[in-house]
Amino acid sequence: MEKFIVSARKYRPQTFDTVVGQGHITTTLKNAIRNQQLAHAFLFCGPRGVGKTTCARILAKTINCEKPGEDGEACNVCHSCVSFNEGTSLNIHELDAASNNSVDDIRTLVEQVRFAPQAGTYKVYIIDEVHMLSSSAFNAFLKTLEEPPGYAIFILATTEKHKILPTILSRCQIFDFKRITTNDTVDHLEQICTKEEVNADRAALHLIAQKSEGCMRDALSIMDKIVSFTNGTVSYQNTLEHLNILDADYYFRFMESMLAQDLGGAMLLYDDIDRKGFEGDLVLNGFAEFVRNLLVCKDQKVANLLQVVESFKDRYIAMGKQVSVAWLINALNILNEAEIGFKAARNKRLHIELVLIKLSYLQQAIELGAGADDGKKKLVDTAKPVAFRQIPVLGAAPKQAAAKPKAEAPQTGAKLIIEDQPAARPASQAVVPPVQPVKQEQPVSDQPKVKIGGLASIRQQFVGKGLASAGEVIPLEEARLHAAWEAFTQQLRDTKNPASQSFVMARLQINNSAHFTIVTNNNLEQKFIEGERRPLSEYLCKVFNNRALLFVIEVDENVVYQEPTDKPMSSRDKFIAIAEEYPLIRELKDRLRLELDL
Template sequence: MENFVVSARKYRPSNFKSVVGQGHITTTLKNAIKNNHLAQAFLFCGPRGVGKTTCARILAKTINCQNLTADFEACNECDSCKAFNNNASFNVHELDAASNNSVDDIRNLVDQVRYAPQQGQYKVYIIDEVHMLSNQAFNAFLKTLEEPPKYAIFILATTEKHKIIPTILSRCQIFDFNRIQINDIAEHLRYIAGEEKIEAEEEALRLIATKADGALRDALSIFDLIVTYSAGVKLTYQETISNLHILDYDYYFKVVEGLLAGNISNLLLIFDEILKNGFDGHNFIVGLSEHLRDLMVCKDPATVELIQVSDGTKERYLEQSKLCGISFLLSALHICNQCDIQYKASKNQRLHVELALMKMAKIPQAIHLATVAQEESKKKA
């Protein structure tokens, strides 16, 4: 039986072109290689799972490649690239600062820097989670980082830039990685599903991308989980929401229909069904706030693109937004926001959410009465 390799490793980018959603980083690094403007030390900052260590490894491989392509990518065919791909390169040293954060660990690293590479142009030192180094270790590293040998390049990676002392920051060329956009993650998942010959529904891939919160590695882990759950045949939206324990869009569309109709009994029954399915009242009210926000966004054609859903779901949002007035949406959002803020302090949390739903159900009637009163005052005037 063949050993399973998680998608995050199997489809890890091998060149700058295949890095997802970090074009501003990869373009700068390729231009630095092209123009021979490589800094002595780089600091890659950003949230987890966005490609910091991956870009560090690609940069290390590319600058030692013996046969760069026309667009300054690693060839993956020369001895240096093959050694790197097989984890057998003597020119690349990786250190995990989370478990090697003492002065002695940094001194050992500094001692290694003294020796020039036996083959290739550069020795590259990748230090992951560099913010975990102690202050003493940072200070022991300062001189080497400022004036390294011409063949040594340091690439530091961190998720917490604010924990790094200013004297280290001033010696590095800093690259800030972005959270990856939902569309980019969904597109990458679609590519992997195609490679693995898995049929996947568009809405399921977008849901996974949304749940990952900008981290591609998290998205790939969720993707593997759902594929295993569905026996690797077909990735459906229903199986995805069931496995991830996420409330379906349909619930929120039904709730807003109930609010517009002022049907309190129906709203209470829907909320009861949601609770019986094991969902938390707080998650429901937060999800309802997001749904109302998306309806607000759909009121203006210029902002429709701000909602990251499939075309079919976007049509449903557009249709429902036509039935909702701005006053209703703003008032409902205010009530949801207050319910969210006060939820944890409430002694009876179920009643707290039910009261919010009742208040929102009365908004259309209140708006109607206010409109009638305004028209009557105009007639008298």
């Protein structure tokens, strides 16, 4: 029985032309080999499974080929190529930096670089997962990487370029590998299925390519599992079952139910999906992707972004024509919020059903919202501009002024009314018309018929109200303030508030009849009193019947502290007091030469 080799190893590319989806990399490398313009250090970076290590090995084999082709490819016939294919070449050294990331490993590598190749032109050192090297190892590698011998070429491969030191990046030619497209992955899988004589549907291979997310190694591994699972036949249904993917037909049926506002049909359809064991977040994510594809179908410019199975494209386009863009955008917002809150929801099924209810009646909500907007627009359109009175021109003739119509009643909302009242003049002066003075009427507040603006009306409501109606204001006095302060301090003591001690130590200074200062001894006391500012302010305002009462808290750190009179006496103090009262005790101590432990 022949030993089984996984497809990822069996069909690993051996030449640049067989590398999938990295034409910009392979073309550059072949031109550099053909023109003999090879750099001494390369850095291959990109996602996993896209061909970084494979291209490094092909480059190492090609530059040592004894008879390279005109297209820059290795011949695969010479002694160097054969030894490389068999894994016995001495000119190629691979180092896994994930497990050899210490300074000693790099020093060993640097020691090997000193020896020239016995056969061939170059010695190639491939360091995979180079971002795993420690900072010390990177620093030990810097000098050799910058000025290696002419026969040494370093190829570094990594999936996380941002973790590599800038001093390393500046010494390398950087090649960024891209994810392999879905179409390239499908074409490559079809070629392998043809060689392996596996019956595979293109729709199934398309699902595998989508699941791999641009990683060819993952795609080949998935296909190997499905081939083993189905005994050599890769069908669409078997692939859905093996990859635990919900068929797109369910999403089309969901959409038909929601457009018809058939909530019952949508609930029954989700029950069927739930019975098959699909998690709710998978349904939300799949339906959001389905709605996104419908939104892409609405615009021909971005139709190439539609990455679905070929047999479903026409169906997507037809469904996209039935749904409005507003519905799709609102549905995406609902699904996105539901997917974010799914983990926090206790009742997962109810969470999904609420989303179905919102989506089923989303079209009705959009229509109601559009109707409300139209109503608001009509109200704005029917609004009339404010009518202003024409003010007569100063110095106009009396006949012209008399010919003008009489002033109408002031419009609602007018702030100022100006009327023309000609002054009385003698009859002898009737020939020369004097300038007609313009009289301004009383302020708006005196006109009962004119409405007052919002701010003025609020002020008028509160004129005369406030402190005067509450009673007479009591001015600040030394005795009354200290009495109120003691009463508030006693309240703090009763509630066992630790701030009471700070209130006891504080001193009060009256500045004027409505302002005083609280002087504290340190910042700690200030913070305690500051914490009680609000209840203290309310209490004092109530006591003095003055809502405008103010106080500030200051710190005076230069206060001289006095020892409290009730301080307990030490042993020394007790002995001195007894000796002063009874001198014979001190004489006894001196004669016996006693030393007291004081």
